[in-house]
Amino acid sequence: MASLLGKVPTLAGRIPTVARGVDVLRKAGLFNPLRLDDALRSTVSMRRWGPVTGAVRIAAGHNPDGLAIVDERSEHTFAELDRDSNALARAWREAGVRQGSTIGILCRDHYGMVLAMVAAGKTGAKALLGNTGFSKPQLHDVAEREGVTIAVYDEEFGELMSALPDGVTRYLAWVDEPDAKHEVPTLAETVATTSAAEVPVPDKAGGIVLLTSGTTGTPKGAQREVRSPLAAAEFLDRIPLRSGETTLICAPIFHGTGLSQFLITLALGSTTVLRRRFDPEAALNSIQHYRASALVVVPTMLQRILDLGEQTLARYDTSTLRIVFTAGSALSPELGNRATEVFGQVVHNLYGSTEVAVASVATPEDWRRAPGTVGRCPVGCEVRLYDKAGNRVITPNKQGRVFVRSGIAFSGYTGGGSKEEIDGLLSSGDVGHFDADGLLFIDGRDDDMIVSGGENVYPIEIENLLVEHAQVSDAAVIGVPDDEFGQRLKAFVVTEPGAKVDAEEIKAYVKANLARYKVPRDITFIEELPRNPTGKILRNKLAQS
Numbered sequence: 001m002a003s004l005l006g007k008v009p010t011l012a013g014r015i016p017t018v019a020r021g022v023d024v025l026r027k028a029g030l031f032n033p034l035r036l037d038d039a040l041r042s043t044v045s046m047r048r049w050g051p052v053t054g055a056v057r058i059a060a061g062h063n064p065d066g067l068a069i070v071d072e073r074s075e076h077t078f079a080e081l082d083r084d085s086n087a088l089a090r091a092w093r094e095a096g097v098r099q100g101s102t103i104g105i106l107c108r109d110h111y112g113m114v115l116a117m118v119a120a121g122k123t124g125a126k127a128l129l130g131n132t133g134f135s136k137p138q139l140h141d142v143a144e145r146e147g148v149t150i151a152v153y154d155e156e157f158g159e160l161m162s163a164l165p166d167g168v169t170r171y172l173a174w175v176d177e178p179d180a181k182h183e184v185p186t187l188a189e190t191v192a193t194t195s196a197a198e199v200p201v202p203d204k205a206g207g208i209v210l211l212t213s214g215t216t217g218t219p220k221g222a223q224r225e226v227r228s229p230l231a232a233a234e235f236l237d238r239i240p241l242r243s244g245e246t247t248l249i250c251a252p253i254f255h256g257t258g259l260s261q262f263l264i265t266l267a268l269g270s271t272t273v274l275r276r277r278f279d280p281e282a283a284l285n286s287i288q289h290y291r292a293s294a295l296v297v298v299p300t301m302l303q304r305i306l307d308l309g310e311q312t313l314a315r316y317d318t319s320t321l322r323i324v325f326t327a328g329s330a331l332s333p334e335l336g337n338r339a340t341e342v343f344g345q346v347v348h349n350l351y352g353s354t355e356v357a358v359a360s361v362a363t364p365e366d367w368r369r370a371p372g373t374v375g376r377c378p379v380g381c382e383v384r385l386y387d388k389a390g391n392r393v394i395t396p397n398k399q400g401r402v403f404v405r406s407g408i409a410f411s412g413y414t415g416g417g418s419k420e421e422i423d424g425l426l427s428s429g430d431v432g433h434f435d436a437d438g439l440l441f442i443d444g445r446d447d448d449m450i451v452s453g454g455e456n457v458y459p460i461e462i463e464n465l466l467v468e469h470a471q472v473s474d475a476a477v478i479g480v481p482d483d484e485f486g487q488r489l490k491a492f493v494v495t496e497p498g499a500k501v502d503a504e505e506i507k508a509y510v511k512a513n514l515a516r517y518k519v520p521r522d523i524t525f526i527e528e529l530p531r532n533p534t535g536k537i538l539r540n541k542l543a544q545s
Contacts, residue, residue, distance in 0.1 A: 020379045021233035028236045029243025029268060050205030051231075052114075053121030055266035056081055063269050066244075070273045070290065071110040073178075078269070084115055087194040088187060089122035095169055097150060099124040099203055104148035105173075106130035106139070106157050108276040109253050112173030112187050114262075116152040117208075124202025125150075128209040129254040131219065133533055136163035141218040143168065145415055146209065152187070154276075174276070209414060210256060212354050221414035222354045231408045235264050237378035238361035239323060239348050246271040247294040248286050250278050250301050255534050256354050257328040261296045280304040284316035291320045298328035299335055300535040306338050307473075313342060321346055328534035330442065330460055333371035334468045340367065349374055351442060355419050356404040356426050359383050360440050372464065373439040374432075380407040383440060385432065386422055396436040399443055402428040431458070448539070450479035452487045455517045462520065465513055466491065466506070471499035476529050476537045477520060491520035492542055494529060 041061075046054035056078060059066065064079035076084075097103065103120045105127055107113035120127040128146050130139070140163040143151070151164055154174040161170060172186040211219035241247070247265040249272055251258035265272045273290050275282060278301055287295060297305070302324070306313075324343055326336075327350035339347050345364035351374035352358040360383055362375030377383050385393040385400025393400030403425035412418045420427040431449070432442040444458030451457075459477035466475035474494035479487035495501060503523035510519045524545075530538040 024233040024237045048201050050121045051263050052117045056118050059269040067271045069111045069114050076111055083196040084191045085118035086199050087191040087196040088119035089199045091190045091194045092123050097123045097125050101125040102128050102146045102148050104128045104130055104143055104151045106153040107173045109274040110174055110276050121206055122199050125206045126209050131211055138218050139163045146221055210354050222410040232264055232267055234358050234378050234380045238363055243268040245293040246290045248273045248292040249296040250283055251296050251298050252533050280308055288317045293320055294323040296325045298535040299326055299331045302326055302339055303335055323348055329536045332464045332467050337371055353428050355410045356428050357406045357408040359404040370439050373441055384425055397433050399431055399433045402430045402432045404428055450487050453485040457518055462518055469509055471496050471501045474529050478539050478542050489520040490522040492524050492526050
């Protein structure tokens with residue numbers, strides 16, 4: 001009794017958060033207070049099947065003929081996705097997939113990838129989402145560490161599959177010539193030759209394993225189990241997605257940015273439009289054709305869309321867009337302002353990571369007040385700053401290490417270990433500050449800090465300034481060894497087409513806007529910055545150049 005009474009204050013403290021979360025779901029169309037029985041069934045389905053399969057089951061029950069997934073080749077309803085995944089799950093069970101098995105999925109964004117994720121949930125297996133930029137050693141190490149028994153992949157990755165450990169069963173999710181014969185069975189063939197009857201509920205939902213987007217070494221596996229519909233409120237509180245709309249997802253689903261919005265779109269019973277490869281003009285065409293209300297991109301994709309120029313942008317009707325959702329890497333003030341000029345007050349800038357999930361979101365109002373901000377925490381989330389000694393930083397505009405509490409944070413790395421934790425909050429690995437209005441700003445990665453002549457410098461501040469230069473398209477700053485200063489700053493600059501600017505002009509520009517010690521000593525002009533699929537700069541590659 002004493003232990004139960006001790007929990008009462010904690011439970012009472014959660015009531016306002018739960019109530020607010022429920023209201024967020026109501027506004028989005030995920031919860032009808034007049035149909036509590038329906039809400040109960042949805043909760044049970046999510047807990048039984050997991051976030052992907054549970055959302056499909058719910059949507060197939062509510063709106064079976066609703067358009068679920070669109071890709072370059074096909075359109076599929078929720079009922080079709082439910083039936084096809086029944087057949088695939090049955091085939092995989094016959095092939096030996098059991099509760100807790102791991103199904104590796106190395107695909108670009110298309111219906112086959114979604115089908116594999118849903119079918120994995122119906123077997124109780126974990127869906128491991130692989131990075132399409134894998135090297136052979138990375139693929140082998142990850143597959144071996146995670147115990148992959150089935151690999152689902154696109155035909156273009158066939159040669160890469162030679163790195164898989166022995167004994168892994170293979171399936172093709174996308175083939176370049178659908179009518180050609182292939183040695184490896186395709187998902188389409190498997191579905192067509194297997195019964196689509198209902199499959200038994202697994203003892204436990206399998207969950208999803210994301211891989212960290214580290215730029216060196218073997219990515220770590222981060223397992224996430226989303227078993228409560230209230231988890232969606234952490235996104236919907238500050239991103240006004242609504243049931244029955246259409247979302248164009250350009251960001252890769254194997255990363256948290258694309259995956260999070262894909263899961264929300266599924267849960268809302270909305271249409272998801274996918275494309276295997278990002279093409280900026282094709283994205284505009286999809287927005288117009290499908291009357292998309294939301295566009296999900298990483299910042300480099302947004303930049304490529306805007307760089308099409310006024311004439312091309314004007315050819316497409318994007319007036320249906322209510323949300324341009326960006327995450328995955330830093331959104332510079334210059335790029336966010338350009339997007340606002342073109343699309344209106346619709347830019348939503350999310351800050352999070354594979355481990356902590358969502359931390360904060362800048363709404364268009366936040367961005368208008370303070371370009372570059374990542375906004376405020378949504379319901380169910382908390383961000384605190386701590387100094388290196390573990391003391392909390394509460395003074396406005398004072399920098400600290402970022403720690404996050406989220407209802408959908410990961411449950412630890414699959415290979416063991418976790419992130420640093422203070423007071424129940426996980427480290428994001430970043431440093432940042434709050435302004436006087438309580439808006440959060442990320443100043444850089446803790447491990448990106450450059451110590452030059454005894455001064456601490458974070459590259460992002462200089463990079464944001466450089467891209468504001470009229471003749472600069474993109475920029476990155478790293479530290480390189482220096483006998484006198486320990487490290488000196490080196491900038492890599494991508495200029496606009498036809499630009500005429502030299503290193504001395506770039507240095508003078510930085511000197512006129514920032515402290516002298518933040519002026520790069522070296523300037524190198526290059527055609528393109530190396531980035532990973534989510535837009536993060538591969539600084540290790542720059543350091544080797």
